[in-house]
Amino acid sequence: MAGKEHIYRHPRYYEIGFVNENLTSEVEFILDCYQACSGKKKERLKILDNGMGTGAYMAEFMQKGHFVSGYDLSPQMVKFAEEKLKEIGKNYSVFKGDLKDFATEEKFDLAICLNGSFQYLMEIDEVLRHLKCVYKSLTEEGLYIISLPWPGSFIEQPPGSIEAKWKNTRKKISVEVDWTYQQEEIEWEGQTFSGLARIKVTDGDRKRDLEMEYKYRLFFLQELKAITGLSGFFSFAGFFKEYGKSGKPVTVKVVLKRK
Ligand SMILES: C[S@@+](CC[C@H](N)C(=O)[O-])C[C@H]1O[C@@H](n2cnc3c(N)ncnc32)[C@H](O)[C@@H]1O
Structure with missing residues (x-):
């Protein structure tokens, strides 16, 4: 791995x-x-x-x-x-x-x-x-x-309240994203939300586990x-x-x- x-x-x-x-x-x-x-x-x-x-x-x-x-x-x-x-x-x-x-x-x-x-x-x-x-x-x-x-979408559906997963394939490479793998609630003082997305890549015979740690300002x-x-x-x-x-x-x- x-x-x-x-x-x-x-x-x-x-x-x-x-x-x-x-x-x-x-x-x-x-x-x-x-x-x-x-x-x-x-x-x-x-x-x-x-x-x-x-x-x-x-x-x-x-x-x-x-x-x-x-x-x-x-x-x-x-x-x-x-x-x-x-x-x-x-x-x-x-x-x-x-x-x-x-x-x-x-x-x-x-x-x-x-x-x-x-x-x-x-x-x-x-x-x-x-x-x-x-x-x-x-x-x-x-x-x-x-x-x-x-x-408005952060108020109607705050982070952590819904699951978001998808898989995209192009030219025989597929990328599976689990965006809400770990997602924290909005930190309202700083207006930030953060989380960790897990990403599984299949590129021909090769499989890779990647991730995306994020912190965004709202x-x-x-x-x-x-x-x-x-x-x-x-x-x-x-x-x-x-x-x-x-x-x-x-x-x-x-x-x-x-x-
Ligand atoms: C979510 S991606 C969006 C990329 C692109 N705008 C798009 O629509 O596909 C955010 C990008 O911002 C870049 N980035 C993050 N912090 C940055 C900074 N301080 N200065 C310049 N680029 C930055 C990241 O490397 C990444 O490529």
């Missing part, structure tokens, strides 16, 4: 287990949010992906003719994204960087932060440091679109509105809910406009 490594060290398995195979409609939704809130056309944009993970979204944006740049704290993710994007073309750059302390040479029309990356910012001062970096990397009136879990919309307003770097341009099969909101895209 290979031991319990964190799944971020294995981007290929992470992508199979956690990233939607068909990102076309979500990417189109992000571009529609951009057009609606900026009043500008959603074509040939320069897009910065904060905490890009495997670069799956960047690949989709690139295929639509946009220039993409992205960074991640994990060197394995950066290497994986680089290999993926170079297969598509030259219209990209990737680098190792921290949400709280990064800088770009280029200026971007649109910054994005998707699927949990923003929730690694635990403290208000970390959010402010991050917003300052994004502000510096955007063009004037550039937009920042952050995807967050819909906060953000409420009015709180985010207050933080971004007080930061002086952004104004709140709107938010757009995305609905799941149950008819209830699952995620929300928060749109900030650079001042």
